[in-house]
Amino acid sequence: MKFTDGLWRRPTGVQFQGGVEVVEVLQHDTRGIEALVAIRHVASRGDTLNGSLITLNVSSPMDDVIKVRIEHHQGGRERGPHFELFPDGEPPAPKTSAAKGGDSLSFTSGALKVDLNTAPFSYGLTFSDASSGSDNFLCAVQPKGSAVVDVPAHLTLGMQSQNGCLTTLPDTMVRTDHFGVDGTLNRGLVRFMLNETTLSIGENIYGLGERFGPFIKNGQVVGIWNQDGGTSSEQTYKNIPFFLSSKGYGMFVNHTEEVEFEVGREKCSKVGVSVRGERLEYFIIGGGSMKAALQNYVRMTGRPALPPAWTYGLYLSTSFTTSYDQKTVSGFLAGMRERNCPVRVLHLDCFWMKRYDWCSFDFDPDTFPDPERYIADVKKEYGVKVCVWINPYISQRASIFKEGAEKGYFLKRKNGDVWQWDEWQAGNAIVDFTNPAAHKWYAGLVTKLLDMGVDTVKTDFGERIPHQDVVYFDGSDPAKAHNFYSFMYNKCVFEAVEAKYGKNEAALFARSATAGGQRFPVHWGGDCESTFEAMGETLRGGLSLAASGFAFWSHDIGGFEGHPPPEIFCRWVAFGLFSSHSRLHGSNSYRVPWNYGDEATAITAKMVRAKCRLMPYIYAQSILAHEIGTPVMRAMVIEFPEDPACAFLDKQYMFGDSLLVAPVFHASEATFYIPAGKWTCFWTGEIIEGPRYVSKKDYPLDSIPVYVRPNSVLLLGPEDVELPDYEYGKAGLEVRTYELEEEVEVKVPTGKGAAWAGSVKVAPGGKITASEVKVRA
Known part of the structure; x- marks a missing residue:
């Protein structure tokens, strides 16, 4: 959501109040920080009148994760639903610490630290990570970067429809007869909470769910709103309010409703996050790398089940x-x-x-x-x-429609009728899973x-x-x-x-x-x-x-x-x-x-x-x-964040830790990138040493570039295998080594759940030194 008209002006009717100064610290200890942030400098008692306060709350649910909550009015009822956090069990209590120095209060969880600037006119948050032994700057919230904004409803409608998000506002989001942030009575205002974090030079943002447009999200506005629009537009089926930064951290916005991300778009050096209402809650997730931050996010929201x-x-x-x-x-x-x-x-x-x-x-x-x-x-x-x-849609003609309607199993309209429409199937009702x-x-x-x-x-x-x-x-x-x-x-x-x-x-x-x-x-x-x-x-x-x-x-x-x-x-x-x-x-x-x-x-x-x-x-x-929580298929940048070429690669991927796969998007020509090291073609044994781009003309239609990472071991099933589910530990495995540098031990799964059949120890040159499963070299 855009709240500015260029650098200095705001659209007509927009009322903006951003936090500029910490006026009171309510808590600062190993549990976190709570502070009141004023929207103007308080030089006298008179400056405390007729103005908003933003309540800032900083805490940590687990190591290397810092939770930030900014609130305006706190008397509203928080209606659900809410995301299920830590469904796999509560994590161990985080190792936290608190310190004070000059005009700064710090709070640390694991290796992740946030500093709150308490100097006059200087409200701000600075996040850094000490995983590598010294503080590495991640991002910051600068003065006015936490804000309460009231926007005329007609402006939100226009902007939303352009961005493919909400084209009409739910009744609960339009505040008629509502006091704006300037204290005057306004009609038809929509209240937003806004948070802006810095976007550094060379920093790239990834994720935000399934998005079919440019892989790097810089320069985009992304609305988190599920829609059924195919793969050729900004609409998508899987919207996730979480992004990964190339600086090695992630941000998860803990709101199930629509969240809008302005990624270096409204302001070129900021990531703006806005939600409707009186509060905004987000987590800065560290760990020392993109992969570690992603694993921590999955730890928070739930690890994937293991498919059979x-x-x-x-x-x-x-x-x-x-x-x-x-x-x-x-x-x-x-x-x-x-x-x-x-x-x-x-x-x-x-x-x-x-x-x-x-x-x-x-x-x-x-x-x-x-x-x-x-x-x-x-x-x-x-x-x-x-x-x-x-x-989950039940058509009016379906044999089970009557039962569902009579027993109250469907969403309803405010007058008590079953909510129906003719989208997809005639007279569709929608199952109400909250019942x-x-x-x-x-x-x-x-x-x-x-x-x-x-x-x-x-x-x-x-x-x-x-x-x-x-x-x-x-x-x-x-x-x-x-x-x-x-x-x-x-x-x-x-x-x-x-x-x-x-x-x-x-x-x-x-x-x-x-x-x-x-x-x-x-x-x-x-x-x-x-x-x-x-x-x-x-x-x-x-x-x-x-x-x-x-x-x-x-x-x-x-x-x-x-x-x-x-x-x-x-x-x-x-x-x-x-x-x-x-x-x-x-x-x-x-x-x-x-x-x-x-x-x-x-x-x-x-x-x-x-x-x-x-x-x-x-x-x-x-x-x-x-x-x-590390995905089986993953972008090259997640596996090779130190390689600047990998930051932009969206036509190839790592398939697990060891296989590089580059689909061919042409009838005959294949182009792909090989990172540093000696990579071996899975099909032919050809070795290509990177880093380098590879372009192959007349690439055979019956193949796909698949290269094995150096220092890898692959365990393969029998050549005549026709099914994916067999007993991997008893199948007469073939052990293949690729530029192996030292002896390694490779686990062999059973193929039934997360159990392991045993392991194979392999030395350079393909020599098998010990085995708990039957293998063949």
């Missing part, structure tokens, strides 16, 4: 608007098997239900007359798991599917959630519930799957998310077109999502909309199989590889087998992601 090993295999979808029945679906599976393209998960998209009936949870009797028998047969015949599509009975009811519907033999669920939608004329069962603020709805929805379904199959067998295929949603994997990138440009958008979205704490990610191979030409399908297949999770899915055309030619079929078979062979490595990386 079978989910890493190829998903084959029936696609969206295509016609399919039992015969068609079985034909796809038979065709894939005949062509040596093993499918691990069969996904039935929307039309497993009758048209207009979404989401009734009833199989269409015309196409699936005996669904339970069919599911059992297809699983037995083809060895697949079964996934079905659902969403415990509705939550249990919906989970029961999911459980019935699981009892029929369904193994996992695609939780589509969850973004088109109204915020006007809406009443939640528990009194939640509709504006705060809009993004958070995705969390409630996916949590309900994930826990139903977990209750049925156990902790080690639960997984979703989800589209919408907010902070904490990483706990319920897997997520996919949404509706993209079938172009190289959309393939690039998709990867940028995935890398931004990973920089926001999401460890497991997938996308629609070949693109969702349209029919990809063979070269795009082939390039996307390679990219898709070198992602943590892999799905063939389209809109109005099937994504079976033979529709794109014999070469596409051969490439699909090759890439599926390569991924299955790599599963001991991939699954070990997944366990680490589950335990400490």
Whole structure:
């Protein structure tokens, strides 16, 4: 949200009061700092009249994390929902200290320190990190950087609609008959709390959820507001109020409602954060590096569950608007098997239900007359798991609509009616997950599917959630519930799957998310077109999502909309199989590889087998992601922050600690960057020494640049393996070493949960010195 008109002026009607001076310190000890900040210099008693105070509260929930809360009026009721912090258990009490020196008060948590400037005219906060032994400046809040701002509602509407965020304000956010910050009575004002932190020269900002535009967020305004807009605009399905800085820290804004970030846009040297209301709460998260800050953020909002090993295999979808029945679906599976393209998960998209009936949870009797028998047969015949599509919208024609309406399971309007519209399906109602009975009811519907033999669920939608004329069962603020709805929805379904199959067998295929949603994997990138440009958008979205704490990610191979030409399908297949999770899915055309030619079929078979062979490595990386929060797929800058070239790389990524993957966005030419060291081609053994850019013309369509990091060990499954879930410790593993410098011990996962089968000790040259599992060199 922009509150200025250039450097000196403000838009007409905007009333701005920023903190300039600490006038009283209420607390300063190892628990934190509490202080009152005035919006003008207080030279006499008269200066205390007719002015606002901002209450500043600084504390720490865990080492290397500092919480800042700024408040204006404190008498308001804080309506939920709120993010679930530390769902994996409270962390140990932080090691904190407090000190005073001259006009400065300091508070330290772990290696992260904040200094409060108490000199006249000089309110400010300075954050620094001492992980490296000396204070490293991170960012600062300067005078007037914490502020209360009143804005005429018509100005907020204009700006919001341009930025793709709220186009209409919820009733609770428009303050009519409201006293502005200058003490006068105003009508139609919207109150904001604003915080601005410095943006240093050369500092880059990443993350803020799944974003399909430029990977570096500098120069952008980002509104945290979930929308269903495809991958070709500023709208996105997964908005996360968290960013990573190249200076090695993160900021998490603890607000479920819309948060707006002005990243070097309104003010070139500031990151502005604004929310509506009377308070703003954020965390500065340190740790000494981007990777450590990301791990600390995930520790706060929840570590990802570990997906079962079978989910890493190829998903084959029936696609969206295509016609399919039992015969068609079985034909796809038979065709894939005949062509040596093993499918691990069969996904039935929307039309497993009758048209207009979404989401009734009833199989269409015309196409699936005996669904339970069919599911059992297809699983037995083809060895697949079964996934079905659902969403949280219940159409008026659905068999369960009447029950939901009568029992109060849907969102309501203020007059007591069920909240309905004709978006997506005619007469859609929306499940109210704040109602415990509705939550249990919906989970029961999911459980019935699981009892029929369904193994996992695609939780589509969850973004088109109204915020006007809406009443939640528990009194939640509709504006705060809009993004958070995705969390409630996916949590309900994930826990139903977990209750049925156990902790080690639960997984979703989800589209919408907010902070904490990483706990319920897997997520996919949404509706993209079938172009190289959309393939690039998709990867940028995935890398931004990973920089926001999401460890497991997938996308629609070949693109969702349209029919990809063979070269795009082939390039996307390679990219898709070198992602943590892999799905063939389209809109109005099937994504079976033979529709794109014999070469596409051969490439699909090759890439599926390569991924299955790599599963001991991939699954070990997944366990680490589950335990400490580092994403399996991650941007180069997170792994190589000291390499200036990596700051801008958004067309390649690290796949775990050891593999560099560079999807090819061209029919024949590949371009990528190799960091310092001797990197080995996974396919050919060719060694390229970096740092350098590499451009290869006539790059083969049946390959993808995959390079192994120096000083790495890869454990590979058998060459003939066709499935991702096998006993990795008993599979006759092949041990490969790459420029190994010293003896290392590599853990071998079992492939069942987070347990380890044993370990392998390997010396330079590939010599195996000791082993707890059966291996072959």
